[in-house]
Amino acid sequence: MDTMSQQAAPSPSRSMSGIVEWSKAATVRAAKTAAQAAVAAVPVSAATIGTVDWPLVSGTAALAAVMSLLTSIAGLPEVDSGASIKQLAGK
Template identity: 75%
Template structure:
């Protein structure tokens, strides 16, 4: 960060840019989708798998991907972390 004391008098520091509501939503939705995918992947690995070679990895990956997609679709209705739970449609109308 630039020290205002060392800047020329004609230059002013730029204020930090704030992210828009949709950018905040995208970030929060992506974090939620990744967490959901990880939880689904762990749940898809059977407890009876004796070794790593006996796990059906395509099934685990497919379950995780589907869970992430469902999480993103659900997040369109709104996330409590962003704009007090406003939906994407409400945020876009601002």
């Protein structure tokens, strides 16, 4: 194995730390997105707080969180300059 290929392959500890960092950043981003979607869905679902369709609000928030996580797979700017999860895993 030449020196060049040894330098190009990420070490397992580096890729694991990158994935852990990505997981934390993606979770924070998904939680913020879910909160924003819930806040936006409350006035849409009812005129007063007593008549809010809470299953609709929670479903909308959950879907927004899932979509945020799926979008984050392509990369997050706060983790390794926007590296994708595939790049972080070293594949």
